[in-house]
Amino acid sequence: MAESLYQLLAASAERYPDRTAVDFAGQRMTYRALREGADRMASLLAEFGAEPGRQVAFCFRKSIDALIALFGIIRTGAAYVPLDPTWPAGRCAMICEDAGIALWVGAAAPPPPVRVQTAITAAPAEGTVPLSAWRDSSPISGEPPAPDGGVANVLFTSGSTGRPKGVRITTRSLLHFSMWAVDAFGVCPDDRLANHAPYNFDLSTLDIFAAVRAGAAVVPVPERVKMFPFEMARYIAEQKISVWYSVPSALMMMQQRGKLAEHDMSALRHVIFAGEVMPKPALRAIARDLPGAALTNLYGPTETNACTYHRVTPEDLASDDAVPIGRPISDTRVWIVDEALRPVGGSESGAQGVSASAGELLVAGPTVTAGYLGDAELTAGRLVPAPGGDGVAYRTGDRVRVRRDGALMFEGRIDRMIKSRGHRIEPGEIEAALAGHPGVQEAAVVALPDPVFGSRIKACVAPRAGRTLTDAELIAHCRERLPPYMVPDVWQYYERLPRTDREKVDLSLLSV
Template identity: 30%
Template sequence: MAVPATASVRDANRYRPATVTGLVDLIDVQVRERPYARALVVTGERVHLSYRGLSALADGVATRLGATGLSRGDAIGLIGANTAEFVVALLGAARAGLMVAPLDPALPLTQLSARVAALGARAVLLGRSAAGAPQPVANGASLPVPTWPLRVDVSRAGTAALTFTPGAAPAPEAMGAASELSVRDALVLFTAGTSERARMVPLTHANVAASVRTLCATYELGPEDATVAVMPFFHGHGLFAALLATLASGGCVLLPERGRFAAGSFWDDMRAVGATWFTAAPAIHEILLDRSEREYPGPQAPPLKFVRSGSAPLNPATQRALERTFGVPLLSAYGMTESSHQAASEPLPGRGALKHGSVGRPTGVEVRVLDRGGRACPVGVEGELWVHGPTVARGYLGDRDETASTFVDGWLRTGDLGVLDEDGYLSLTGRIKNLINRGGEKISPEHVEDILAGCPGVAEAAVFAVPDPVYGQRVGAAVVVRDGESVGTGEILRYCRDRLAAFEVPDRLELVAALPYTAKGALDRKAVQARYAP
């Protein structure tokens, strides 16, 4: 791919690797060396909060948590949107020696309660919830542990005030998975899924530091960089890539007024903070592309250096269209909660070739492609991806069987299928558990989706298994057509027949208005299956 003329490699002398050991000292260097530099931009008035101000608020939280009776190494939950309260609570709890489990504020009370109980959290900190999302623990609604509201108010002058009055923590109980944690742990992140299936991933301060350092090095982030928080902080994508890496490198994060992504105000936010990059899931990139003709500010756009995509595969056609619109490279990245977010990424221009359709090369970890017998696959041969390195978690809390099958001798079995090329670039081909078995032919829904999305007029597609008495399973597809386009099912199927094996062409194709997505921006395959397969 030809690198856009506006993209350039930053002067290597200006980039300095992040020096952190975990959440506790994440912003210490900035507080010492650049105390009045902006760390966050908050509220609808886009007020600046300095690193010194952020640190003082975090210290206030730590001091008050220390008086509750909680002990170092105890686990607490954190419920909130992408607001100053979330950031202050996270850093303050870390400074108090506590382990933090961010929770999705949109979950119903039953699921929140189940996750808090499964973890064995001793209390829950409450920030502001995203506008429009349920607030199940507001107004005294009960979780199984004390809930302590926290509020941060920032004046136009940048002066911040903390309102936080936690009560006494209850006596610890020998329940939940918190007994498996120690003072070395920083976070517990929940994988995508329902409360019954979501797994708890413990990440140490060393895991966090390794992830942050890798992200900063991969994208050469520094004090001159700024971004807008698009992805939610209760998942690794938003937490590590947008928030923690930016703060560790001395940059600035704008937190949208309502604590979540809003397409209508996105470019105003980007210009307000002088954003140099942003990261998002493909679903959000698709939204920005669809609205770009009427909303992208063109010459008035901020001076972007690159754009990043993660959490799900990005269609190469969309990737190229976005690059033409933004005038900078769009870098695909790959990772998992169990690997502290990123495991591979396309490189910055000048740091390696851009191979769209791939997710780049391993970053900070070793990646192997192994066959079913555990043997290394030759170049270009598909196999399961295994990851090893300092960002890989030690296992799952409270689930020995799944830990034993997923974490093997320090290696993470990702469950993802892929191939490595001769230059070490990784291309994803699907998920093992998603494969459709049509009469013995194994079909990757992700591959079929990629072809469907390349059809002119198609915005996005979801492919799923349809039960069949003869073949076992057939291929079904739900397709969203772009606004203003009139492409029909016959045209889409003809496009597929020219590009897919006969057994891969969807037997059932339905045009739909929208597809369901998870909170982290990935296609919700369970919801797709339930909605369209019967």
């Protein structure tokens, strides 16, 4: 196995120097050019403090510059912290503060109130260093330094306290997952992998690092294309995408509105989906419209990347049962446990035994997170001793059981976390944002089942005495504090939120 993510790029640049590494918006970059660009970018970044032990903000939409910058950060040994340009400035500022960000690399300057020492940006702005300066930098020399603690990136996800939590993803995790993916999906230099998920979403790591490991082409999907299902389907056909990976809702929208069957999808050989439950009727329709493509369901929270998989079979399509989340990927162990973290059903390993009982899924293996940035208490609560003393395991909070053939079946959450549009969302973070509105007395957030997005988010609000609130007012308030996928879809107002006999908010009455 390669020792670093940069060495994946270096190895492909040696083996396939003239093959296309990135194909975007009519421009192509070879592996030789991508490696040289990363080396020059690393030199520029190191000049401004990028080194092991530092976190670097990485804020881009899809572009070739973004991938040069990403591998440049990796080359310095720093950890990249991906931020979405669509996020509210306040959220970006909170993340930069929590991650101790001093260096920002992005398409545009950091918006106030974000404060950093240095900003390197593609768009000219006063007080920033032009991103194009990498072209005039000398390639960095010497052996690539190892990241501090082995951490390659920090992905910030929804947090129950009202602040996003930083998941520390290791180089080992990304190396192992990319190696498994190349083997599992037979990725080779002739493949073209679409890069659909945003960089702050763990799905994007398969597209990038599996492609680079195999010497295949990364084909980023432009933001304007993502907005229209028909355009997205046409993009897959015109770009001759061979491997597609996205949340199920993106596939469902293309099938329902993009006229999948009318496009030439002959190059598409594998469709992978993760992040949401795929409804069986939608899966059948996708299989019908893409008869030449294998279909695989991946499962795993950000903290484990994809840790189980299931290749869809004709028997799956004929059955009305849910699609399994399958079996562990290589070198990964799983257990189904009760509230005391004891294996249920007499099975020491839930994926290997047969259990009619359901319980929480624990995961151990090379893809498991190193913990949460700056939060030892949360880390200790989620990373626990594995059953039988078999190392450390991550508590997923997902309720699963084992089918008779050994396949894992997802049955929902053991807590209030909401899964919507492929994202895991803590209701508490939305509730904290709503509580900050001066006209809100109290608020609760619940999930409403949705056949396309998994769940819609419902906000239940009790205004302060004498105040009248509107959807538009609260949506605007949320958009200033939350990413788009966390802004509630449905609003309902109460004089007072309903209570149980113990005077707690009765969430069951709100979920109707």
